[in-house]
Amino acid sequence: MSESSEQSEATAAELVVTEPQPDDSGANTHDRYDWQAAMAAADGLQLYLDALGPNKRLSDDEDRRILCEYHEDWVAMRGGAAELVSAKHRDASMDAYRTVNQLADEGGLAHLFLRWRALKEKPTCRLATSGGLLSGDPQDLEAVTKSLREMRLSDKQITVNGEHATLVAKLRTAIHTHGEKHLPPEWKNGDVKEISAEAQKEEVARFLSMLDIRHGLTRRADIGFLAPSKFAKPVVDYLGYDVPCESVWNAVYGIFHTRMRAAGPRVNAVISPVLAFVNGGGPPTPADKERELSGRIVTMQDIDLVVMTAVANPVAYESLGSPVRLSRAAIKMKRGQCSDNSIERGEQLRKDYQRYWRDRLTGDPTALADRERLRRLLLRVSDKVDTPSLRAQAIWGFEFWRLLQDELDSIPAERIPAGMDPDLLLGGISELANACQVWFSDRFDVAEEFDRLREENRGSAA
Structure with a gap:
């Protein structure tokens, strides 16, 4: 044949x-x-x-x-x-x-x-x-x-x-x-x-x-x-x-x-x-x-x-927060010299923010529109706080984080989705940073920094 x-x-x-x-x-x-x-x-x-x-x-x-x-x-x-x-x-x-x-x-x-x-x-x-x-x-x-x-x-x-x-x-x-x-x-x-x-x-x-x-x-x-x-x-x-x-x-x-x-x-x-x-x-x-x-x-x-393994031991497969130094949001905050406590708080609030939308998007037909409206509001807040005078400082990420909290605290309750508070809004900022839409320093190659830190972690573990 x-x-x-x-x-x-x-x-x-x-x-x-x-x-x-x-x-x-x-x-x-x-x-x-x-x-x-x-x-x-x-x-x-x-x-x-x-x-x-x-x-x-x-x-x-x-x-x-x-x-x-x-x-x-x-x-x-x-x-x-x-x-x-x-x-x-x-x-x-x-x-x-x-x-x-x-x-x-x-x-x-x-x-x-x-x-x-x-x-x-x-x-x-x-x-x-x-x-x-x-x-x-x-x-x-x-x-x-x-x-x-x-x-x-x-x-x-x-x-x-x-x-x-x-x-x-x-x-x-x-x-x-x-x-x-x-x-x-x-x-x-x-x-x-x-x-x-x-x-x-x-x-x-x-x-x-x-x-x-x-x-x-x-x-x-x-x-x-x-x-x-x-x-x-x-x-x-x-x-x-x-x-x-x-x-x-x-x-x-x-x-x-x-x-x-x-x-x-x-x-x-x-x-x-x-x-x-x-x-x-x-x-x-x-x-x-x-x-x-x-x-x-x-x-x-x-x-x-x-x-069946996950069913037998679900706790072993629960989502864990990424090591602080290895999430995109945390890498950006670290480059902006935010404190370890601020980075950890940002990671936890980001996880809470994700959970909020996961629960709402499961069965609420208005959730997607509300989330997009909030995204636009958070980007507007970030743009307002990110001023030339702030960037005139050599390192400004830690100050940016503090000013963001002050600005989010002042947003009227009627302008944010039901059940949200300023802490969850800050989690939303962290989520936007993770999506490379908010920065805590001048832009840099996040993937390259990710690889460098990962190798650094491996060396520390060894």
Whole structure:
């Protein structure tokens, strides 16, 4: 049997683990990893909930699993089926995707298309993003995906009609622009007989029929207090355990955070393969290849184990305040020479502030608008206190912290959300500092300082 015929018979999941990826995920910031790990954990919890039978247990042959940081940010698999997921976080300041070109580049659709094509068009695909879609081409493209998906699921031939042709053509052009480095040879010249421009558009249309765009997802700043109730609580409720959903979330998130970072060298990479090429052994099977990627895979059995561990000992998985020197807010306050007592107070108040909004956002439809209104007020207070005369001092962070408290104490009660007091407002300032919207010194590279302090902590522990 030829290699091409073998590949055509392979399932999507087999192709995902046997087809080498052309590039690794590259450098990622701590924040990007944290958000992607949280979104992958949310997928894992949903798959786990789906896998639990009426007896609230996994079946012996349960094979749902998630492959992290390979081909795309993660791949959800069940049996031979696979879904490639490209996860793109967008801060509120970046607003919604405004063009098809932006979706192809910043939304990763060009890379996602090329990975789908390299995997013989077999996986389904998903763009998971915190960004929204502006009216016009972005929302129209989403509508095209739904229309073409209906054709595919109805076993109809995928056709590019007049309604879809313009957007398909725009996405094809954007793929040429933003996927140029990894374009297949037959795509590099639209006049090549083997695959014409029209044939390329047909490929794009088939891709769109396999694509699901999920936008407006939880942003990074909200994950900490929304994720436990949004993603873990349904599992805890279904299982019927009286434990904090926060503990279950932390346990599941922890395993995804670890596996998302497992793209580096394997621990046993220096060990020589044993009996790998004996007569009659044959080439590695897809199962062999998947075992080689086990460090990047989270199975439902893995999730079941950590869930039950968290249920048995929830206190061990309760959220702890980050070591004062290793949170972004604390690093900023430390650079501004705030006292250790002020930093510790700021960290505790930030945690109280998060808890306040976590409780309100769970069931209060007015909470989101109230939180945004308060955010604007706190930024206004910060801007008012941050004066040229204050910054004329060589070190001004400790004075800034004191002036902020005085200003927050003077805000009338009717201007702040019910149940809040000046201390919680100060926790809100600390939360804004953690999101890099408030500073206690001139700006600096927080990630670099984070790494330096982490290494300093390791040296102290040793």
